[in-house]
Amino acid sequence: MNCNDEAHGLIHKYLDGDLTKAEEKELGSHLEECEACQKHLYELKRTITLLQSTEHIAAPANFSNNVMQKLPAEKKRVTYLRMIKAHPLVISAALIFIFMISGVFSSWNQDNELVVSKQEDLIIEGDTVIVPADVTVSGDLYVENGDLIIDGTVDGNVTLINGQLIENEAMDEEPLMAGSVGEVSGELNQVDQIFDWIWYQVKNVFQGVFDF
Amino acid sequence: MEQLIRDKIRQVKKGDQSAFEDVIALYQDKIYRHCFRMIGNTHEAEDIAQEAFIRAYVNIQSFDDRRKFSTWLYRIATNLTIDHIRKRKPDYYLDDKIKGTEGLDMYSQLTSRDPSPGEQVESQELQRSIHQEILRLPPKYRSIIILRYLEEFSLQEISDTLDIPLGTVKTRIHRGREALRRKLRYV
Numbered sequence: 001m002n003c004n005d006e007a008h009g010l011i012h013k014y015l016d017g018d019l020t021k022a023e024e025k026e027l028g029s030h031l032e033e034c035e036a037c038q039k040h041l042y043e044l045k046r047t048i049t050l051l052q053s054t055e056h057i058a059a060p061a062n063f064s065n066n067v068m069q070k071l072p073a074e075k076k077r078v079t080y081l082r083m084i085k086a087h088p089l090v091i092s093a094a095l096i097f098i099f100m101i102s103g104v105f106s107s108w109n110q111d112n113e114l115v116v117s118k119q120e121d122l123i124i125e126g127d128t129v130i131v132p133a134d135v136t137v138s139g140d141l142y143v144e145n146g147d148l149i150i151d152g153t154v155d156g157n158v159t160l161i162n163g164q165l166i167e168n169e170a171m172d173e174e175p176l177m178a179g180s181v182g183e184v185s186g187e188l189n190q191v192d193q194i195f196d197w198i199w200y201q202v203k204n205v206f207q208g209v210f211d212f
Numbered sequence: 213m214e215q216l217i218r219d220k221i222r223q224v225k226k227g228d229q230s231a232f233e234d235v236i237a238l239y240q241d242k243i244y245r246h247c248f249r250m251i252g253n254t255h256e257a258e259d260i261a262q263e264a265f266i267r268a269y270v271n272i273q274s275f276d277d278r279r280k281f282s283t284w285l286y287r288i289a290t291n292l293t294i295d296h297i298r299k300r301k302p303d304y305y306l307d308d309k310i311k312g313t314e315g316l317d318m319y320s321q322l323t324s325r326d327p328s329p330g331e332q333v334e335s336q337e338l339q340r341s342i343h344q345e346i347l348r349l350p351p352k353y354r355s356i357i358i359l360r361y362l363e364e365f366s367l368q369e370i371s372d373t374l375d376i377p378l379g380t381v382k383t384r385i386h387r388g389r390e391a392l393r394r395k396l397r398y399v
């Protein structure tokens with residue numbers, strides 16, 4: 001048997017617990033004859049023992065306090081949605097009132113032009129804004145009337161008005177993984193979802209009123 | 213244990229921030245230790261371990277409850293550490309390895325099973341040189357060796373944690389073991 005390729009390969013398979021019966025025999029009889037491989041195996045086993053020699057390392061005092069203090073406050077959007085869910089009728093009625101006064105109703109669908117808060121290093125394809133993989137946008141990013149693909153990093157909040165965040169395939173497999181591409185360090189706000197939801201509630205209110 | 217974690221994560225997902233404190237308490241030593249072994253510097257290890265927990269909290273909605281939380285957390289911590297190592301300036305990295313003062317501080321603080329003073333020095337020296345050799349491995353080998361032999365993950369768990377095929381895990385373990393064998397042969 002060739003020591004470097006075959007025997008060493010078998011030794012590593014042995015250390016991983018992957019040897020078949022036949023391979024075990026093969027390695028056993030080689031080791032009986034070959035001192036060099038015996039020594040090799042001994043050194044590997046000793047290395048592993050050294051690696052496993054115990055250390056006592058614990059997280060520094062106050063670790064969890066420090067983390068808790070750095071956590072972002074519960075997202076405003078969450079509280080907002082919770083409030084609407086708790087009082088749908090009152091809130092919906094109030095919103096209709098506000099919309100009528102401020103003219104949000106009419107303005108919402110009129111202006112379909114794509115608006116992006118910054119252009120440098122971003123790619124714009126039709127109505128889609130792309131943060132390329134090697135780009136880090138510093139500061140908040142605002143996109144109106146367009147979709148957004150984040151392959152790179154956004155070092156700030158992202159606000160998407162009337163558009164979708166399109167997730168690329170890699171992100172589907174590794175949703176929002178740290179260290180992978182496609183990061184948003186701040187908060188992600190998608191306004192159209194809230195509007196969809198409000199619309200749904202508004203329709204319910206009207207239906208309820210008319211049925212009544 | 214697994215059920216407890218699952219319940220805590222569910223509470224966190226519902227917006228209960230205080231439940232996350234229990235999650236931190238359960239994993240802080242493991243994650244901090246992992247980062248320290250990867251990076252060899254107490255301050256950086258603390259920063260990265262904290263960041264790992266913060267990332268986990270911020271992205272908690274994307275965590276799939278059917279999977280193991282620790283696997284997910286280790287992956288975040290490992291990716292952050294490797295990113296951090298890559299972003300370091302090469303000369304800073306070298307310096308750090310040569311001086312290794314942080315590691316020295318750390319190892320002199322270690323409490324072992326009360327060996328005699330002579331033994332203590334010797335075992336600290338040994339521990340330090342083992343750790344230095346681990347730190348000299350390229351990060352992709354380092355993370356696997358640490359998970360396998362210091363954190364005693366199975367090969368399959370490493371493959372799941374780092375999302376690397378089992379065959380690649382084995383190849384890297386073989387190479388990592390050989391590299392360390394050559395370095396630690398005479399210590």
Ligand SMILES: [Zn+2]
Pocket residue numbers: 002003007030034035036037038
């Ligand atoms: Zn041989």
